Amino acid sequence: MNNFWITVAHTAGKRLKSKAFLWSTIIMSVIAIGLMNVENIANTFTGSDKDDEKAQSTIAVISDIENAEITELLSSYDEGEFNYVKYTDGSLEDAKEAVESSEYDYLLALSGETVNLEVEFYGAGTDFMLAQQVRTEVQRMKETVVTNELGLNEQELAMIYSPINFSELPLSENGAVQTEESHMQSYWMVYGIVFAIYMIIILFGSMIATEVATEKSSRVMELIVSSVNPVTQMFGKITGIGLSGIVNIGVILVAAYVGYIISGATYLDTMLRDVIDLSLIGYAVLLVVLGYLLYGGVAAMLGALVSRAEEVNQALQPLIFLAMIAFFISMFGLNVPDATFITVLSYIPFFTPQLLFLRMGMTPVATWEIVVIITILVISVILINLLAARIYKGGVLMYGKFSFKGGIKQALRFSKKEN
Amino acid sequence: MTLEINSIKKKFDEHVAVDGISLKVGKGEMFGLLGANGAGKTTTFRMILGLLDPTEGSVTWGGERITYKRTHLVGYLPEERGLFPKLTVKEQLLYLMRLKGMKKPEIIKEMRTWLERFQVPEYENKKVEELSKGNQQKIQFMAAVLHKPELLILDEPFSGLDPVNSDMLKKAVLDLQQSGTTIVFSSHQMSNVEALCEDLIMLKRGRPVLQGSLKEIKRSYGMKSISIRADYKLDFLQSIPGVLSLEETKDGAIVKVENEKVGEEVFRMISEKGFVRKFEIEEPSLHDIFIDKVGGDADE
Numbered sequence: 001m002n003n004f005w006i007t008v009a010h011t012a013g014k015r016l017k018s019k020a021f022l023w024s025t026i027i028m029s030v031i032a033i034g035l036m037n038v039e040n041i042a043n044t045f046t047g048s049d050k051d052d053e054k055a056q057s058t059i060a061v062i063s064d065i066e067n068a069e070i071t072e073l074l075s076s077y078d079e080g081e082f083n084y085v086k087y088t089d090g091s092l093e094d095a096k097e098a099v100e101s102s103e104y105d106y107l108l109a110l111s112g113e114t115v116n117l118e119v120e121f122y123g124a125g126t127d128f129m130l131a132q133q134v135r136t137e138v139q140r141m142k143e144t145v146v147t148n149e150l151g152l153n154e155q156e157l158a159m160i161y162s163p164i165n166f167s168e169l170p171l172s173e174n175g176a177v178q179t180e181e182s183h184m185q186s187y188w189m190v191y192g193i194v195f196a197i198y199m200i201i202i203l204f205g206s207m208i209a210t211e212v213a214t215e216k217s218s219r220v221m222e223l224i225v226s227s228v229n230p231v232t233q234m235f236g237k238i239t240g241i242g243l244s245g246i247v248n249i250g251v252i253l254v255a256a257y258v259g260y261i262i263s264g265a266t267y268l269d270t271m272l273r274d275v276i277d278l279s280l281i282g283y284a285v286l287l288v289v290l291g292y293l294l295y296g297g298v299a300a301m302l303g304a305l306v307s308r309a310e311e312v313n314q315a316l317q318p319l320i321f322l323a324m325i326a327f328f329i330s331m332f333g334l335n336v337p338d339a340t341f342i343t344v345l346s347y348i349p350f351f352t353p354q355l356l357f358l359r360m361g362m363t364p365v366a367t368w369e370i371v372v373i374i375t376i377l378v379i380s381v382i383l384i385n386l387l388a389a390r391i392y393k394g395g396v397l398m399y400g401k402f403s404f405k406g407g408i409k410q411a412l413r414f415s416k417k418e419n
Numbered sequence: 420m421t422l423e424i425n426s427i428k429k430k431f432d433e434h435v436a437v438d439g440i441s442l443k444v445g446k447g448e449m450f451g452l453l454g455a456n457g458a459g460k461t462t463t464f465r466m467i468l469g470l471l472d473p474t475e476g477s478v479t480w481g482g483e484r485i486t487y488k489r490t491h492l493v494g495y496l497p498e499e500r501g502l503f504p505k506l507t508v509k510e511q512l513l514y515l516m517r518l519k520g521m522k523k524p525e526i527i528k529e530m531r532t533w534l535e536r537f538q539v540p541e542y543e544n545k546k547v548e549e550l551s552k553g554n555q556q557k558i559q560f561m562a563a564v565l566h567k568p569e570l571l572i573l574d575e576p577f578s579g580l581d582p583v584n585s586d587m588l589k590k591a592v593l594d595l596q597q598s599g600t601t602i603v604f605s606s607h608q609m610s611n612v613e614a615l616c617e618d619l620i621m622l623k624r625g626r627p628v629l630q631g632s633l634k635e636i637k638r639s640y641g642m643k644s645i646s647i648r649a650d651y652k653l654d655f656l657q658s659i660p661g662v663l664s665l666e667e668t669k670d671g672a673i674v675k676v677e678n679e680k681v682g683e684e685v686f687r688m689i690s691e692k693g694f695v696r697k698f699e700i701e702e703p704s705l706h707d708i709f710i711d712k713v714g715g716d717a718d719e
Contacts, residue, residue, distance in 0.1 A: 003487075003518055010514045014506075219501025220511075223562060226468050226495040227518040229487045397470060399499075413431050417472055 003228040004236045011211065011240025016247060025248055029255030036259030059134070060087040060104040062095045064111035069148075071110065073141045080137050084108070096122060108134065114149075117142055187334060190361035193284050194354045197291055198327040201353075204245050204292060205299035205323075206316055211237060212303030212396075213312045221396045230396055231389040234304075238296040245292075284357055286374070291353030293381045295319060301388035304395030305407040315404075326351045330358045337362035347373055349380035390415050420481030421445050422467070422570060422601060427476035429462055429625075436462045437473075437625045444603060444618070446569075449596050451612045451633075452605040453705075454622035455713050460605040461498055462625075464572050467603070468495060480570060491520040494568030498575045498605075500559050504548035508534075508558055511547065512565060519566040526565065533561045537587060553584045560588060564595060571595060573604035577611050589615065609705040621712055628712045637702045642711060643682055644704075645674045647689065648697035655692075659684055671697065675707070 015021050034041070059082050063071045074084040085104065087095050092109055099107045099122060106123040119138055121131050147157055212234075215221045224233060260268055302315040329351065333342040337359055346355035356373050359365050394414030395407070422444040429437040437459040444450040452460050465471040467478050469485045478484065485493060503511050509530065516526045534540045537557045547555055556579065564571065576592065577585050592615065596602055606612050612619060613633065621629040629636060642663065647653060648671035656674055657665050661681030666673045676682050682700050689695055703711075 002520075006514070006517045215503075218504055219497070219499040220503055221501065222470075222497040222499065223495065223501060223515065223559075224518065225470060226493070226497075227487075227490050227515065232487075397465065410431075414471065 004232050004239075007228065007233050007236025008240040008243065011237050012243045012247075015207075015241065015244040021244070021248070025251050028248075028252045032252050032256040033259030033262070036256055036265075037263045039265075040263055057081065057105045058083040058085055059106045059108050060085055060095050060098060061108045061110065062087045062092055064109070065113060065117070067114045067145070069145045070114065070117070070138075070141050073144060074108075074138070077137065077141065081133060082106075082137070099123070106134075108138070110138075114142065114145055186361050190358055191331075191334060193361070194327065194330045194358055197288055197353050197357065198323055200245065200249075200288060201291055201295045201323045202320055204241055205295045205319060206312065207241050207245075208238060208296050209299040209303030209312050209316050210309060211241065212300055212392075213306050213309045213315075216304065216306070216396060216399075217308045225393075225396055230393040234297075234300045234389055234392045235385075238293065238300060242289075242292060242296070280360060283360060283370075287353040287357050287377075290374070290377050290381055294349060294353075294377070294384055295323065297381070297385035297388040301391045301395065304392040305398075305404070305411060307399045318404075322350050326354045330354045333358050334362065347376060349377050349384075352377045420569065420601070422450075422478075422480045422603065424463075424467070424478050425476050427463070427466055427473040427478060429459075429466060429471065430474045435625055437466070437622075440620065440622070440627055441476075442618075442620055442630070444601055446601050447596060447599045448618065449592075449602045449604070449616045451616035451619035452603060452622065453607065453609075453612060453619055453709060454605070455607065457624075458622040458713070459625035460622065461574060463622075464495075464574055464603075464605070467572060468493065485570075491566060492569045494563040494566065494571040496560060496563040496571075496573045496576055498578075500556060502547045502555065502558060502562070505546060507544050507546050508542050508550075509544060511558070512562060515562050516565050521566050529565045529567075530561065533565065536591070537561075553580055556580060557584070557588070560591070564591075567600075569600060571600050571602045571604075573602065575605055575607070577606060577608055585611075607709075609709055613705050621709065623713050629708070633705070636708065637705070640703055640708055641678045642703050642707065643676050643679060644701045644707060645676060645682055645685060646697060646699045646701060647671045647674065647695060649689065649693070649695045651693060653689075656685055656688060659688060675703075 061071055061074055061084050063086070071086055075086050077084060087098070087104075087107075089095075089098075095104075095107050095109070098104055106121065109120040109122070110117060111120075112118040117138075119135070121134055123130075147160075152160075212221075215224065228236075298319055299316065302319065303312060306312055306315045329342070329345060333339065333355065336342065342355060342359060345351045346359055352373055356365075356370070356377075360370070391408055391411045394411035394416075397414050398407070398410055422442075424440055424442045426439050426441045427437060428435065428439060440459075440463060442450065452463065454460050462471065466473050467480075467485065468490075469478075469487070480489075483489075503514075506514075509527070512530050513523065513526055516529075517523075521529075530543070531540065534542060539554060539557065542550060542554065542558070547558060550558070560576065563573070573592070576588060580588060589611065592602065592604075604616070616633065618632050619630070619636070620627050653667070653672040653674075654665060656662055656672070659681065661677040662685065663675040663677060665675075674685060676685060679700065686698060689698065
């Protein structure tokens, strides 16, 4: 056990002291702070201009309807974001030309009757949000005109516009219901964490494999395994790299939090208080750790099968593909989290970390199911690591050209217990 | 504690790497393991260290197998040298020796003593990749002996060293032996084996072909070498039955014969022919015995 901790300290220490680690952590932290403040930074450059631009947007209104009331109302309406100007200097074609020559920003053509109003909105490079706004404003003017014509008083108007009370309730007492807002927020949170699991598996997996292969190729491995049991050493390495990873991620998270404080935003507080179930964060950590151990064991084994550091990538490919498949399935599953194939695939250990989290974050999952899936995952972690340890034990003594089948066979032969 | 190997055999599927090696090395003895490349030396060492399990037979040291509980009593210099290229001498030794159960101050103290002894005290904070091969080997040797092991396994300790460093290392090995360390080493430089060990075993394709004390082996070894100096051609000696080879030198020849009887016959033939300046029957060198026994298998 003592040698285990010596290996952990050596592995983590070597990594933490390396310049590459230091710089990548600093750069990632700066990026994290920056991302948290991206809005503020953007505003510093363009913010004020943007507001002016909106206020100055002028829309030429050309009307073909008998009742000029809507046009009047629009041009006198100054609470909105646009400045509506009545265009009377010519035909629709003239108006279009006027917009093209930048006299106006957009063109609004009204025709038909007040009740069946036909509205055409012309503009180049406009985004759909803008048209929506214009539409809402024109609609409001129409409603005002029509209600006026009908001679409704304020009370009657208030009755029409008073909002209904709509609330969503779960069927069972503890069931969950998604509001649109919570759906979007959990969507992004699940997206973020699934992506994080994917990155952690790939990054730290290849770190483990590279570390093992480097020790093998420099031939220091034989000396080490003459002092410490290779299995102890393998788990020491996985733990050591895991710890340095925790430091790495921890620093970046702290940086992101500092960036969040600086930005002065409050969405995180609301999210943590209202939207995110804290137990879900607990499950995320558990799944990250189990996923790391599962993929880490395989990565260590693959690292032990190669003789040169250059061959690591080739050996790691299947593992990376596996993680990528899990990632793409999750991306697809974000929109259909309760599809049968997502449910089924979430039972497969190599997909569990990402898919189970996806399911738990997006839809209610029965407790018994969570217990079963996590038990399967834990058992697989143990079995895979036992197998990986055997292959590792033989693999570290083995040199030659890399091949999966031959390599694994030879490694098992080397580590064979004979008497 | 005595190292005892009882007829070990190691099979990798159908391939037999080591077959039927038995030996005993007492405390403070130095034992040589000879053989061509691929003769099974490294596999034997790995079995002694417990890195590989023998298919048959057993390896015990003081009556017990060597497991990871006792590795702090064992030092190992692998044939394939390897250290952490990016770590300094101090960093590596700290890690490797901690694995052997040593504490930091002790490691530093021993390291400085050895660096001093090898006349390279300035290397303490140098990265290993900056050192020459010979100097890397000194560090590698230190990694095998810093923790004062009771059993020391040296796989080709002198290969790739210049004569000065080779002598320095040889002296260190002898000193360790005198202080009671049991040493098993392999080499294909026969002169080193002759200079260092009392007992040896010679392997050919995993099997022992010769075993015993160096003196015994040489004395009882049938083949003799005759050194002759004469003023006439000596190649006619080749026709005598029992002459194994004849190598002409600039003023005579070296004749290898099966045994002393054949040597007498050679002497008779020469005396019939004429005067000789020198006629000497010598014991064969280990080199000759090696070539004779391992023969075409040596691929060096």
